[in-house]
Structure formats: C-alpha cells, structure tokens
Amino acid sequence: MREVAFIKKNKQKWQDFETAIFGKQLKNPDELASLYTQLVNDLSYAQTYYPKSKTILYLNNLAAKAFQKIYKTKRQDTNRFVYFFKTEVPLIMYHYRRYVAYAFIIFGAFAAIGALSAAYDDSFVRLILGDYYVNLTLENIKKGDPVAIYKSGSNWGSFIGITLNNLYVGILNVVYGVFGGLGTGYILMENGIMIGAFQYFFEKEGVLMQSVRGIWIHGAMEIFAIVIEGAAGFIIGASILFPKTYSRLTSFKHGVKTGVKILISTFPFTICAGFLEGFVTRYSNVMPNWLSLGIIFTTLSIITYYYIIYPHRVHKKQQLNYATI
Structure with missing residues (x-):
C-alpha cells in the first residue's frame, strides 16, 4: 500500500x-x-x-x-x-541510534587517519602529542614503564583534575553541536587523530600491549563517553539543519533537551573513568595481565551494553507494553 x-x-x-x-x-x-x-x-x-x-x-x-x-x-x-537512567535515556538512544553510528564512524575514521599519518610521517606524533609528552614517554619506555606519566600526582588530585577536564570536554562536545554539528565533528576529529597517533607511537616503540593494559583501563569508558557525547552534539546540529515538520526554534529546543539528557547520562561513566585513571591505572605495571584486561573488558562491556544493547531491550519492552493495553 x-x-x-x-x-x-x-x-x-x-x-x-x-x-x-x-x-x-x-x-x-x-x-x-x-x-x-x-x-x-x-x-x-x-x-x-x-x-x-x-x-x-x-x-x-x-x-x-x-x-x-x-x-x-x-x-x-x-x-x-x-x-x-533506566528508561528515558535508553529510549532516546534507541530513537537516535543512527547518530551514535555516525559518531563512531567519524571517530574511527579519524583514528585511522591519525595512525596512518604517524606511520608515514615521523614528525606527526610530536605535532599531535607535543615534544614534552613524547620525550618523557620515550624516557619512561627506556625505564620499562611506558605509562608512567599517568602515575604522577596524588590519587585524589589526579582523579579530580582529570574528571573535571573530561566533563569540560564532554560539555563542549555537545554545545558545539549548535554549529550545525561541525564543532562536534571537530572535537571527534581531534580526539580520533590523537588516539590513532598515540597508539601507533607505542606500537612503533614495541610497547603497544603495555600501553593498552594501562591506558585503556580508564580509556574504554572515557573514549566511549566522548563518542556518545558526539552523537548528542550531532542531534543538536541536525535539529537546526533539519527541523522537519517543526519550526526551527521548536526543533532546536527539542534537540538541545535531548542532547543535554544524553550528556548528563555520560557523567557517571566519565566520573568512573576519572576514578580509574586516578586510582587504578597507576598500578597497571604491577597487575597481572588477566586483571588489567579484565577491568578493560568489564568497563567496555558495561558502557557498550548501556548505550548499544540495552536501548533495544527497553524499546522492545515498551512495544510489548503498548500492545497489552
């Protein structure tokens, strides 16, 4: 029909x-x-x-x-x-799941660009990460602890400072969506290229696995949250560019409301990532492989389930509730 x-x-x-x-x-x-x-x-x-x-x-x-x-x-x-957290956010994530896909594709593409650029240009890593970080990390690699830079400062000081910075980046990621999504795309590009160049740097130095065991203890939730916040920024951008049957102002208000709800939902994960970086990552070199990899797998599984799998279950349950009224 x-x-x-x-x-x-x-x-x-x-x-x-x-x-x-x-x-x-x-x-x-x-x-x-x-x-x-x-x-x-x-x-x-x-x-x-x-x-x-x-x-x-x-x-x-x-x-x-x-x-x-x-x-x-x-x-x-x-x-x-x-x-x-149990119903409203999952239903929003289900409805806007294509924006999550867009954010992951864009982030992944720029991560690949970052890795390839680092592979073909020896100066690229220094351009992205800075001479201080690269030189200090090279010294730490020689000392046998590639991620020692993440162990400086006190536990609480690192936790608070890192968490506040990550919250700030997440808020910018969403707010920059008002520029038609271009600002959000820039932040995803910046972080994607940095991650790609960053991981290639450790691969080139022959300590990729050691870096993964340490950095991704907190990085799994931290990076995943950035991508989800990117999706929220794209939703705001789309509400401006494609208002559909609504007035542009009404569409924008709805987009902002939705984007802010998604942003707020990432805060617990961002705080958890900051806690892990402040209190756990610093001990990665003395952890057995099974423990560090177990933490990485667990944190990645939790945030993946909440934003990717659980929304489908909530939506399906809601449809069944509708049908039984």
Whole structure:
C-alpha cells in the first residue's frame, strides 16, 4: 500500500484516538484498548514499510503520549532519577541510534587517519602529542614503564583534575553541536587523530600491549563517553539543519533537551573513568595481565551494553507494553 493511501485510510481513526485520549470525555476502557492496539499495529506497519516517513514520528509520539496518559496514576519505577537512567535515556538512544553510528564512524575514521599519518610521517606524533609528552614517554619506555606519566600526582588530585577536564570536554562536545554539528565533528576529529597517533607511537616503540593494559583501563569508558557525547552534539546540529515538520526554534529546543539528557547520562561513566585513571591505572605495571584486561573488558562491556544493547531491550519492552493495553 502506498503511504498516501495508508494515511488516508487511517487518518480519521488516529484523530478519533487523539480525541479519545486528550478530550474531556474518555471512551470506555475496552474501546480505548482496542483503539490503542490498532494504533500500535499501524506504527509497526509504518516502521516496516515507510521507515523514513514522518508518519512514524507522529504515530510514535502519539503512542508515547497516550501511554503516559493512560498510566498517569501509575507510579514510575521507584523515582524520577531511576526512570531517567533506566528508561528515558535508553529510549532516546534507541530513537537516535543512527547518530551514535555516525559518531563512531567519524571517530574511527579519524583514528585511522591519525595512525596512518604517524606511520608515514615521523614528525606527526610530536605535532599531535607535543615534544614534552613524547620525550618523557620515550624516557619512561627506556625505564620499562611506558605509562608512567599517568602515575604522577596524588590519587585524589589526579582523579579530580582529570574528571573535571573530561566533563569540560564532554560539555563542549555537545554545545558545539549548535554549529550545525561541525564543532562536534571537530572535537571527534581531534580526539580520533590523537588516539590513532598515540597508539601507533607505542606500537612503533614495541610497547603497544603495555600501553593498552594501562591506558585503556580508564580509556574504554572515557573514549566511549566522548563518542556518545558526539552523537548528542550531532542531534543538536541536525535539529537546526533539519527541523522537519517543526519550526526551527521548536526543533532546536527539542534537540538541545535531548542532547543535554544524553550528556548528563555520560557523567557517571566519565566520573568512573576519572576514578580509574586516578586510582587504578597507576598500578597497571604491577597487575597481572588477566586483571588489567579484565577491568578493560568489564568497563567496555558495561558502557557498550548501556548505550548499544540495552536501548533495544527497553524499546522492545515498551512495544510489548503498548500492545497489552
């Protein structure tokens, strides 16, 4: 069925449902449940046959608002804080999952560019990382501790300083989305090239595995969070460039609200990464391989599950809840 025919066929039914939900007089529960089930079925049909249509946005918003209206007397899970992290953010991540993909692709591409540039230009690493960092790290490699630079300062001082810096970078990453996403793209480019050149530098010096065992203890969550924040920045940029059926101002407000929610959701991971860098990374050279690699795998698995896998589960659960009303 052509989309125009689909809309024409069901438009009146959708309008009746809006009236039933948001009007002064509700229909009886059985009739309301029947209308809701039909709405969810129409949403599923539209997602299957018109995946890029604005009809999906309309039906999805209507279904979400109706669900909240029907269950207005039902308490949310424990409290607003838990609901935010357990349900609201995962649903946002599912809806904007393509922006997460864009952010990872862009970051990965620039990381590859950074590594290739370092491989073909001996001066590139110094240009990106600075002479001080390179010279000090070369000295540490000779001493048998390639990541000794991460062990300077006190535990608490390092934790607080690193965490505040990473939070600042994350906020900039999102805020720069107001420049049509170009500012966010620049930050992802900067960090991607740095990571690529950084890891090639250790590979060239023959200590890649030692650097991975140390740096990625905190880097798994830190870098992943930067990429997620990049996706939030792109959402804001897209809200300005592609307002769809909304006014540009309304679209921008919605984009900012969504981007800020994603940004806030990364704070616990950024703080955790700062804690690991301040208190754990400094002991990587005395840890057995299984422990350091275990920490890396665990932290990467947790943040990957929350932002990539869990949103699909929450979305699926929500769809089932819709269907059973």
